Amino acid sequence: MNANLETLAKIHGDKAEAAFREVADLGGFGPVGTAEGQIHPSYAGGLDVAGVLAESNTAVGPEAKARIAELTGVDRKAADALIDGGQTTSSADKMKKDGK
């Protein structure tokens, strides 16, 4: 549900940054680059892919959604369940589990 260089490298290897740029472009996240006003390709927080893949998101077209799902390996039904079905996970619980 999150696209960042680390997760995309597992799928695309050394083409991960190109995939990151394409996802950012198709999903309307903003420009990727190292200059001001751009999303740094190595931003650890990554891109929230679930939000753009959900059925309820009508700003991103079906072809773009299909391509984003393909690039990120995210199951669109799972994204939909997360955003529109509320099947989320608490960050507070995760931090406790991780001992942070």
Add this chain to the structure above:
Amino acid sequence: MTTASTPQWRTNAIALNQGQLWGNLALPGAAARVTLHTDGTPDAITNTTAFHYGATKAGSKLSVKSQQTKFYVDEFRGPIVTNIDQIDMSIAGELVGVTDMDVMTNLLPGVGTYATTASTFKEIRIGIKAITYQCIAVIFPLIEDTTKFGIFNIYSGLNDAGAEWTQSRKELGFTPFNFIGYELTTRAVTDTLGNYWKQIA
């Protein structure tokens, strides 16, 4: 014959609850928002690196300000048109977790580098490094329905207040923060800096 207009006192829409400051969030895309869990924390599946900044001294000041330039003509005394030539979005306050090296590193973008050796020390080395922007938000329960949340979200922010605190026995140490939003310039023009939203269902 006149007709009454209905007053709307909006006393359920007041801000009177603690908020939580979260950083390193996943950036939401077009027409999307930070994905939340039912407890008001960021969803851990989409926000894998979500970072809670911890307690503040007196909450967070959330701000959106535009600078409007007024234009005049000789024939009229009042302005005839205006132009918005600057927008600023920020989250400011004071954090008390000054001995938490993760917090302090996050407050020192482009300057602080975190280092640790397991079970021995945690430190921030001060010098120069690449600036890292982060998606940051204050999330708070709504007075109108405390099971729902409001969110003030800066897509690409940077703390410009540095870090400074008083180490003392007589007062609680705290360090100021002031996260300023930077535009993501090719997003939709109505949505380049951040958003402010609340859950309604």
